[in-house]
Amino acid sequence: MNRFAYLRPTDIAEAVRAIAADPSARFIAGGTNLLDLMKYEVERPTRLIDITRLPGLDAVEETASGGLRIGALVPNADLAHDPRIAARYPLLASAILAGASPQLRNAASTGGNLLQRTRCYYFYDVGTPCNKRAPGAGCPAIDGVNRIHAILGTSTHCIATHPSDMCVALAALEAKVHVAGPNGERTIAIGDFHRLPEDRPDIDTTLAHDEIIVAVELPAEGFAGHCTYLKLRDRLSYAFALVSVAVGLAMDGDAIGRARIALGGVAHKPWRVPEAEALLQGRPPTEESYAAAADRLLAGARAYRDNGFKIELARRAITRGLAQAASGTPQSQTDKRIR
Amino acid sequence: MANGETYFGTARGRVDGPAKVTGSARYAAEFAAADLAHGHVVSAAIAKGRIAAIETAAAEAVHGVLRIFTHANRPGTAWRDARYRDEVAPPGSPFRPLHDAKIVFSGQPIALVVAEDDATARYAASLLRVRYAAEPHATDLERQRGQAYVPRRKRTGIAPPPKPRGDAQKAFDAAPVRIDHEYRVAVEHHNPMEPHASTVIWEGDGRITVHDKIQGVQNSLGYITGVFGLSQKNVRVLSPFVGGAFGSGLRPQYQLFLAVMAALDLKRSVRVELTRDQMFTLGYRPAxxxxxxxxxxxxxxxxxxxxxxxxxxxxxxxxxxxxxxxxxxxxxxxxxxxxxxxxxxxxxxxxxxxxxxxxxxxxxxxxxxxxxxxxxxxxxxxxxxxxxxxxxxxxxxxxxxxxxxxxxxxxxxxxxxxxxxxxxxxxxxxxxxxxxxxxxxxxxxxMMKTSARAALTADGRLEVATATADIGTGTYTILTQIAADALGLPMESVTARIGDSALPHSPVEGGSWTAASAGSAVQAACRAVREKLFSAARAAENSPLANADPSHVRFVNGRIVLAADPARFITVADAMRAAGLERLEEEATASPDSATxxxxxxxxxxxxxxxxxxxxxxxxxxxxxxxxxxxxxxxxxxxxxxxxxxxxxxxxxxxxxxxxxxxxxxxxxxxxxxxxxxxxxxxxxxxxxxxxxxxxxxxxxxxxxxxxxxxxxxxxxxxxxxxxxxxxxxxxxxxxxxxxxxxxxxxxxxxx
The missing domain is CATH 3.30.365.10 (Aldehyde oxidase/xanthine dehydrogenase, molybdopterin binding domain)
Structure with a gap:
């Protein structure tokens, strides 16, 4: 771990000024990912700006449009167990509880969860080249140990996946990310927040270096009656998703009214394809409908050396997730039997 | 003089449990000294080749860095392979850390950065710049299987395959039902909770006390004295608690070599603790x-x-x-x-x-x-x-x-x-x-030949000791049970001491042999004490046991009683007092029976x-x-x-x-x-x-x-x-x- 300066600003403006002044500075809240990255020498910030004392970022509040605004410092555990989230956005609560461990969820913040970095083995091992750490160095994962890597939206530079569970639910819910910067606040749609690797895999999000996440806003529609978060992984808890699927459905009688589907573990960002969701509109909740949506979602998926199974696994996970949501029997995160 | 068994065969909580759950049980990296320096290992990034150069200037310039050891400046150690071969080493030429510029496996330790504190050592280590002359490596067993050979020298204690019996191929070809497949198991690493660590306390005058994560303190002792040419009287190895090992602590690991090397060279105490990722550079279950x-x-x-x-x-x-x-x-x-x-x-x-x-x-x-x-x-x-x-x-x-x-x-x-x-x-x-x-x-x-000591003191307390380890298995507890039964004492009056190279000889704790081996040795030592104690009891003035034969008595609740008439007894304390004994100590060795x-x-x-x-x-x-x-x-x-x-x-x-x-x-x-x-x-x-x-x-x-x-x-x-x-x-x-x-x-x- 390198040596760094530590400062603890008392308001958002001061925090923004501090980060703007130092291109190698990093914000720290829960630190559940950043500290690991520092110990592995992947991140070597010159300055850590501790935002945990910033006022006004730790509440969950009602919005005028009937949704909720979640402060960036709200811990993952508090959020998952907030009665309003549990009742109106069970998809989000479920996704959070599918991730990490109770200890990590206690420490991790809402804003920090959005900024988790990939768990690609090579990214964490400074003894190997990595385009995400050092653009142009090369990517050994593309022809290497890539069973956990992406099948969608990859580039010739990077096949890493985005690791968050929470963000997959946020994508399905079409959340908005409120950020503050030197020029005031702006809002980024969750779908535009994370980016694909393209030729700059070192850049994970569209958040500028001098901006800070202040809140995540949920729209009124939470799909509470028909949703699920189904996560498939290499052990029954405490592992990143090989494939995960967040589904929210609005039923229209016996048919599907509106559908939202987001995939985790398959791309550099939570993966959504609105055309796939549109295919379900007005359709009966049948295997046939689900299969058509799955095929559209996975169009263009590419198998690398070890991860070809993810394409079929994702197809089946989508189908099962849609069935769970349609029948109103969401996946439990404590009973490990898949419904 | 067969004794009743009060504890043997009964469910008992761990005698070391309270120490473990309250944190008073200390592990190798938890021992300290006023002059403690910290070493951080730098690991090779290639699997085969040579180190062309290690640039250390930036790291050396960091305030608090004491010394950076590499192959270029390491102190001299023993020359012959035999000196590096520990109790359980397989045949071959054991790995010597920092020996020369040659890289033989990825993750090989190539430098040790020693500093006043761990964070400084770790930071300075990150500043080392290593240039390699890489050579083509082969790590895939599937591609090397054509080169397979029958090992010429057998590993001690490992039975080679038995000689063929009958004609297996012919019988297989003729069999009505046949199965013929290949099976594979992935490489696994032990991953004990406690990472490997050694804390070497510099005692002055060339003497060191070594807290090592090891399944056999005397194995580390032999390694240290062999490699560094030290006298046994100047080295003591301790490992009273081991946070899991599963075999990874049978052989001395490279952090022990590095910590001892640095301590002897700097003439001060040094700790080297591996990081979790470095735990994947140690031995593993082979492909x-x-x-x-x-x-x-x-x-x-x-x-x-x-x-x-x-x-x-x-x-x-x-x-x-x-x-x-x-x-x-x-x-x-x-x-x-x-x-x-x-x-x-x-x-x-x-x-x-x-x-x-x-x-x-x-x-x-x-x-x-x-x-x-x-x-x-x-x-x-x-x-x-x-x-x-x-x-x-x-x-x-x-x-x-x-x-x-x-x-x-x-x-x-x-x-x-x-x-x-x-x-x-x-x-x-x-x-x-x-x-x-x-x-x-x-x-x-x-069962392996093992020695143990038992010492009974006039206050009725018994200490049993052997150099074995408890890697979480319950060794402390079962030795206490066995000893308590042998002398008819409550378990609370018995203390088991292990994990100290100064104690009677024990092999490494492995192979599932410790209960049979250390247990039998402790029982034999306790029985030797019992015989002496019985003689003292019989010789005591007005002893109720004066005419008793050893087979007539039982040791129960701190008393030696006549089996036929339990009302007639002499207390252990009285027997010792009568003989003028403050402490009765015996050592015994238990060996497997070769005829059996x-x-x-x-x-x-x-x-x-x-x-x-x-x-x-x-x-x-x-x-x-x-x-x-x-x-x-x-x-x-x-x-x-x-x-x-x-x-x-x-x-x-x-x-x-x-x-x-x-x-x-x-x-x-x-x-x-x-x-x-x-x-x-x-x-x-x-x-x-x-x-x-x-x-x-x-x-x-x-x-x-x-x-x-x-x-x-x-x-x-x-x-x-x-x-x-x-x-x-x-x-x-x-x-x-x-x-x-x-x-x-x-x-x-x-x-x-």
């Missing part, structure tokens, strides 16, 4: 490719067993373990051919890892036996009974005891095996396929039953039930014994379903070197585990009648789970771990 071919009569009776294994080893040592011998130990067969060969790869030397060899060999064998059962249409449990052997056909000896048949019976009864439906995929519940599997297990019941060993083979056995539930479409496996019936002679402490078996089963569950060190052969390096991506089972993966200890009388395996429990829990576990997965799904996975991608059923017809 092993096995082929098992079984030929049988239509009723499943074995007619031929062929079992061949090719295992990876390093380029500098021929690591060996017993992989194939189990195939002709567990079953009767007249035609047997077993081979075991090694192939060199550019990694560190593999290491003994819980039930080394047996976990691999028995997985392959017990999978193949299961395949044979289906091919012959015989129940998988019945086929095992049908091929039962009552003798060790490898050695041509009788067993000291073998209650495996009773394991099958009791295990099946508890599990409800008779309710199993025979066909694969026939026990469905909703979307889940249910499967039941069984496997046998065996492990050698060894010539005539008998000693093994523990197990029958393990597993239930799995597999999602029919998604391939997700849940293990929902385990019953493990174990025959291991007498059980000293059913509570710690059960924990041993449960731990072994969980270890086997990891091997079956989740654990895998993933090598990148282009880089010659394991990639998932952390506990986030190397998947040890978590609580959610582990079901209720039902352990049965089958009654087994054994008066030959050891003086105590115990056989050891450290390994037997894991041996059959992976095969039982794999067999259950086959029964559930109809998919036979011959390559562990059985991750869900291997169980994704074929794509539905008509879909691209």
């Amino acid at each position: 092993t490719i096995q082929r098992v071919a079984l030929g049988a009569a239509p009723d499943g009776t074995l007619q031929a067993i062929l079992h061949d294994a090719i295992a990876g080893t390093s380029t500098f040592e021929d690591y060996q373990e017993v992989v194939v011998n189990w195939s002709s130990l567990l079953y009767h067969c007249d035609n047997v051919a077993l081979t075991y060969r090694l192939a060199q790869i550019d990694t560190y030397t593999p290491a003994d890892m819980r039930a080394p060899g047996a976990t691999l060999g028995v997985f392959a064998l017990e999978s193949a036996i299961d395949e044979l059962a289906y091919a012959a249409g015989v129940d998988p449990l019945e086929i095992r009974r049908r091929n039962y052997t009552r003798t060790d056909e490898n050695e041509g000896k009788d067993f000291t005891s073998k209650e495996l048949m009773e394991c099958y019976r009791l295990g099946a009864e508890r599990f409800g095996w008779s309710r199993r439906s025979a066909a694969p995929r026939s026990m469905r519940e909703g979307r889940e396929l249910v499967g039941w599997g069984v496997a046998s297990g065996a492990w050698e019941a060894m 060993q010539k005539r008998y083979s000693a093994y523990t056995h197990s029958a393990i039953f597993a239930e799995v539930r597999v999602d029919a479409q998604l391939g997700v496996v849940r293990v929902t039930r385990i019953v493990n019936a174990v025959a291991a002679g007498r059980i000293i402490n059913p509570r710690t014994a059960r924990s041993q078996i449960i731990g072994g089963v969980v270890f086997g569950l990891g091997m079956a379903l989740t654990e895998e060190s993933l090598p990148d052969h282009a880089l010659g390096r394991f990639m998932n070197h952390n506990l986030g991506e190397y998947h040890i089972p978590v609580n959610a993966d582990v079901p209720a585990i039902d352990v049965i200890f089958v009654d087994e009388h054994d008066d030959k395996a050891s003086p105590l009648g115990v056989k050891g429990l450290g390994e037997i829990g894991i041996v059959g576990s992976a095969a039982a789970i794999a067999n259950a997965v086959y029964h559930a799904t109809g998919t036979r996975v011959r390559s562990l771990p059985m991750t869900l991608d291997k169980l994704l059923p074929e794509k539905p017809a008509g879909r691209a």
Whole structure:
């Protein structure tokens, strides 16, 4: 771990000024990912700006449009167990509880969860080249140990996946990310927040270096009656998703009214394809409908050396997730039997 | 003078439990000294080649850095290989840290940065710039298997495959039912909770006290004195508590060399603790490719067993373990051919890892036996009974005891095996396929020559001591029980001391031999004390025992009583006072009986039953039930014994379903070197585990009648789970771990 300066600003403006002044500075809240990255020498910030004392970022509040605004410092555990989230956005609560461990969820913040970095083995091992750490160095994962890597939206530079569970639910819910910067606040749609690797895999999000996440806003529609978060992984808890699927459905009688589907573990960002969701509109909740949506979602998926199974696994996970949501029997995160 | 047993055979909590849960038990990296410096290891990024240059200037400029050791400036150490060869070293030329510029495995330590504090050492280490002259490496056993050879020099204590019996190939060719497949198990790393660490306390005048994470303090002592040319009187090694090891602490690891080297050179105390990712640069369970071919009569009776294994080893040592011998130990067969060969790869030397060899060999064998059962249409449990052997056909000896048949019976009864439906995929519940599997297990019941001391003081307290270790197994507790019984004292009056090289000789704690070996030594030492004490008691003035024969008395509750008339007794304290004794101390050595060993083979056995539930479409496996019936002679402490078996089963569950060190052969390096991506089972993966200890009388395996429990829990576990997965799904996975991608059923017809 390198040596760094530590400062603890008392308001958002001061925090923004501090980060703007130092291109190698990093914000720290829960630190559940950043500290690991520092110990592995992947991140070597010159300055850590501790935002945990910033006022006004730790509440969950009602919005005028009937949704909720979640402060960036709200811990993952508090959020998952907030009665309003549990009742109106069970998809989000479920996704959070599918991730990490109770200890990590206690420490991790809402804003920090959005900024988790990939768990690609090579990214964490400074003894190997990595385009995400050092653009142009090369990517050994593309022809290497890539069973956990992406099948969608990859580039010739990077096949890493985005690791968050929470963000997959946020994508399905079409959340908005409120950020503050030197020029005031702006809002980024969750779908535009994370980016694909393209030729700059070192850049994970569209958040500028001098901006800070202040809140995540949920729209009124939470799909509470028909949703699920189904996560498939290499052990029954405490592992990143090989494939995960967040589904929210609005039923229209016996048919599907509106559908939202987001995939985790398959791309550099939570993966959504609105055309796939549109295919379900007005359709009966049948295997046939689900299969058509799955095929559209996975169009263009590419198998690398070890991860070809993810394409079929994702197809089946989508189908099962849609069935769970349609029948109103969401996946439990404590009973490990898949419904 | 046979004593009653108050504690032996009864469930007791760990005597070291309170120290462990309150944090007062200290581990190797938790000892300190006023002059303590901290060393951080720098690991090689290539698998083979040479160090062209190490630029240390930037690191040396960091305030607080004391010295940076590399091959270029390291202090001199012993020249001959023999000096580096520890008690359990395989044949070859042991790795010497910082010896020269040559790189022989990825992650090899190439520098030690020593600084005033750990953070400084770690930071300075990150500033080192290393230039390599890389050479092509070979780390893929699949590509090196053509180079396999029979190791010329055998590893001590590791039996090579037995000579062929009958004509296995001919019998196989003629057999009506045949099975012939290859089996693979992924490389696994031990991953004990406590990382390897050594704290060397500089005592002045060239004397050092070494706190080492090790399963045998005297093994480290021998290594240190040999390598650094130190006198035994100037070195003391301590390891009173070990936070798990599973075999990774049998051999001294490189952090010990580096810490001692730095301490002697700097003449101050030094600690070196490995990081979690560096734990993946130590030894590991070797990649092993096995082929098992079984030929049988239509009723499943074995007619031929062929079992061949090719295992990876390093380029500098021929690591060996017993992989194939189990195939002709567990079953009767007249035609047997077993081979075991090694192939060199550019990694560190593999290491003994819980039930080394047996976990691999028995997985392959017990999978193949299961395949044979289906091919012959015989129940998988019945086929095992049908091929039962009552003798060790490898050695041509009788067993000291073998209650495996009773394991099958009791295990099946508890599990409800008779309710199993025979066909694969026939026990469905909703979307889940249910499967039941069984496997046998065996492990050698060894006893090693061990010495112990017992010291009774006039206040009625007893201390027993031997240099063995407690790696979480319960050694402290069982030694306390054995000693308390031998002298009729309450357990609270007995203290067990272990993990100190100054104590009477003990081998490393491994191979499941510690209970039999250290236990017998402690009992012998206590009996020697008892004899002296009895003489003193008889000689005491007006002794009620004056005319008693040793066989007439019992030692009970701090008293020596006449068995025929318990009202007549003398207290231990009075007896010692009468003889003017403040302290009565005896040392004794327990050795295996060579005449018995010539005539008998000693093994523990197990029958393990597993239930799995597999999602029919998604391939997700849940293990929902385990019953493990174990025959291991007498059980000293059913509570710690059960924990041993449960731990072994969980270890086997990891091997079956989740654990895998993933090598990148282009880089010659394991990639998932952390506990986030190397998947040890978590609580959610582990079901209720039902352990049965089958009654087994054994008066030959050891003086105590115990056989050891450290390994037997894991041996059959992976095969039982794999067999259950086959029964559930109809998919036979011959390559562990059985991750869900291997169980994704074929794509539905008509879909691209």
